[in-house]
Amino acid sequence: MNPVIVISVADNVGTALETLEPGRVVTRDAAAITVRERIPRGHKIALAAIAAGAPVIKYGNSIGTATSEIAAGAHVHTHNVSSARGRGDLASRREVPQDGRIAEPPDDRRNA
């Protein structure tokens, strides 16, 4: 049994079905890939070099963007992939709209 499952021909990552130790050689079709670092079971391995800023492809679709160059055989996870969705942390902070609100009086006038 191949310890790495690849879903689509377009994918540049595969999923480890068992923990892969560095130095182990896995195959994708005819290509041999040397595992560069420990990859836990269920985590992803780069099947080819992925340039910083390039899409990480699984299921034939982008699952995010590489945040640094990823070598073939490297562990691909949250440390080197960024999501493009739901990133409120990157959105510029906007002022809360004040339209329609009644301004609160300053404290010193509240009981006047």
Place this chain on the structure above:
Amino acid sequence: MSAPVFQGYRRPDGRVGTRNHVLVVPTVICASVVAERVAAAVAPIGTALPHTAGCGQLGPDMHVTHDTLAAYCGHPNVGAVLVIALGCEQVVAQRLAEAARAAGKPAEIVAIQSEGGTVRATARATSIARAMAADLARTPREACDVSSLILSVKCGGSDYTSGLASNPALGLVADRLVDLGGSAVLGEIAEIMGAEHLLAARAPNAETAGRLLRVINRVESEAMALGLDIRGTQPSPGNIRGGLTTIEEKSLGATHKGGERTPLADVVPYAGRITRKGLTVMDTPGLDVESVTGMVGGGAQVVVFTTGLGTPTGNPIAPVIKITGNARTAASMADNIDLDVSGVLDDRETLDAAAARLFDDVLAVASGKETATERLGFREFAIHRRNPTI
């Protein structure tokens, strides 16, 4: 080969049930304990909908609460309805009873304040519930066409096996059910984010695709408005430990369970009635219990719930079938798992064979076979709310 059938309960309104419950519905949180005690007296045929809403709610949330409770009262898995009211709440007990009667079911109301306290209310309601249960025990199951089934497809506690084995197997079941004239419903809008282009491409027209994209954009905007990175919530910490890196990856794996080719027939609001054949997307959050609550409210009579890490979630009126593609979870959480499809990943079983086993199990469960959640009494119920309680 003749079309497969299951043994179900035909209801006066033409819908078909897979269970035959006496549903004890509290109008408001204040009546929830009484409702639970009454249902427990006639369990397992008696089942309650304890909830935390029903009063202090602003307009839109009030409607969602009312519509969800009313949907359960009219649901085909319910044979009779007993509403437990307090007396001063927002939810109108009479409207819930009317929803049951409109579907041809007997319905009664017991109000705690007018009954003279919880002791008297519990006693009278229990006696009504016992009579209802005795009547329902005589309802026969009959052979019903699978086209009357609405299957809720759900995943929770996902890991790498979900997108590789259990969700694709469930997707084949959804495709087959739709081929046979049935329906499937997929919720969890946040977990479609990143895969919406695949579902939108299956819409019959731009209008339906547009409705899907609008709900997804709304959910993403709500998350963005808080100024937070959605990661850590979606995927969850457990998902990330399990190998899922981004919401796009989780979504691409998750949407497999809605089938590969079923047309996207409709997009409905939370607990909104599912009326079209094919795949319906419902506007639910990803939180498991709220999501299952909504999809069953929409009319699903059976839920198939895939899990990688294992989870107990059930439902008060619909059987929930748990399947996993993770062999370790199948062994370590055997009490909670109905079907193990981990053979798909180590070549012990083909995906088609796993899907065939699951399809057969759906029909067996629809015909009355007990699921792990039913055996263990997991009957969680939670109504989605979007606004503060005031």
